[in-house]
Amino acid sequence: MSTIEKALTLLEHFSSNRPEIGLTEFKKRTSIDKGTLHRHLTALKNSGFLEQNYLTKAYRLGPAVIRLAAVRENTVPIVKTVKYYVDRIANDIHELVHAALPQKNGMSAIYAKDGGNHKVRVNFDEAEILPFHATSSGLALLAFHDDTFVGKILSKKLVSFTDSTPTNAIDIQANLETIRACGFAFTDQSYEDEVSSVAVPFFGVKGDAIGTLAIAIPVSRINETFHETMITKLITASTELCRDLGGQIPTNVAKAWATKLEV
Amino acid sequence: MSTIEKALTLLEHFSSNRPEIGLTEFKKRTSIDKGTLHRHLTALKNSGFLEQNYLTKAYRLGPAVIRLAAVRENTVPIVKTVKYYVDRIANDIHELVHAALPQKNGMSAIYAKDGGNHKVRVNFDEAEILPFHATSSGLALLAFHDDTFVGKILSKKLVSFTDSTPTNAIDIQANLETIRACGFAFTDQSYEDEVSSVAVPFFGVKGDAIGTLAIAIPVSRINETFHETMITKLITASTELCRDLGGQIPTNVAKAWATKLEV
């Protein structure tokens, strides 16, 4: 791993929950030498990717990322495009809907909308990293991503979040096979207790999965017909989204989705 | 300069105008060796900061920046806060208003709104880098930034964009002195022909300039009273913005602004 990658990996530690991280805390989280860490953090600071809380000396993300995101969104307006469909589904089914993109170690939600007026609702932290193996978003993406990537992810230690988190690579591989066949992923309390979720991938120009649309829902509100409704809504939205983005739905997925919609 | 900083500098070359850059084009723009460039670009790609157009092999910004910007905006909601004031001024004076943050080599607009219904309007490219020495935004920021930073900027070669672009460091230093005294910056066709602009800084917790609010306007529509109106609107907005962000307006600026508002 190059120095550049090592340094950029540090940025992954920031999230809405953990917006500021000090030198010592970084050391605990990474087991990189303090000297090295300091030099990397300083480099990131000099480049505008980090800035320091001048009182606590803790680091937080800097203004450079704002500009880059604006350029990216100007180039490939995924967030804007995805927003329309997430909102539509959320308003339709009154549950928490989100869209996520893959990062190195998991999916990152780029937009979420809770269409619910329920008292019990799924708590959702935007910009958190959702682990690939424990979430429907993650599995839906892996199922349609290249094998080397999947292999890399599944060869790492698979953290257990609940009693139902799948941690056996072989089981997961089998599940991915199922997901490939039916075109969507379903998980039951594998990341958070009492929460189930359904996800479908959406595809880029090469027919590769570039992101996911997903619904998270308290297990108490799931039943057979609602399950079907969610899947139908997701499939329809993803189909339109792929068209908007100029993406290509792989033929076998298109077929699986078509049969699902017919029923 | 560390390897990390060198690599991150590459990201500055992307803008809305130039969303994709190939290896050879990078080489032309940077005079860095092709081998090195390729390794850096690959590292950025591996980290999700870049992705490649699979047909042309050109690089463009990747999905990692979206997540980071979301976290940053969650941590320090500058864009959201600034939007309110930019919109307000734009609707008031019917001209192009924007807010910008400093990057390494210039200001980067984070939000812009054209409140105008004129036929002649200023063309504005969001996420473009506005050079410090040639724009009112840039000068307004430099005037209230630390001297070492200013020195570093002014010691570089100052590119000329129009016949009126100031390229003499001493003249600019003198101008900064004036800006410090009156609390705002004014430029006349120094970056684009036929366009004038006015800018005020806004301040962070330490009383340091962290960004600017600015108005760009075709020279044909400028007159004495409108000039004053613009400055008043900007000063009022920046004062409120600093309050929202928990920023501290340096006492001499506060004084200058107060006298300006009284008139």
Added chain:
DNA sequence: TCCACCGGTTCATTATTTGAACCAAAGTCT
């Protein structure tokens, strides 16, 4: 006053970065 903890720095050792030359593929001109 002492001690622990914080961010930050130093410098000899070590490992990575660098870049000139090279390769392969795709396009372009004759």
Added chain:
DNA sequence: AGACTTTGGTTCAAATAATGAACCGGTGGA
């Protein structure tokens, strides 16, 4: 068709930058 150009990408010895154990100085308790 064949030569030439331009593209992205790779190689490996030489040059340079990254590394990390030990150290520094300030701060906030006990």
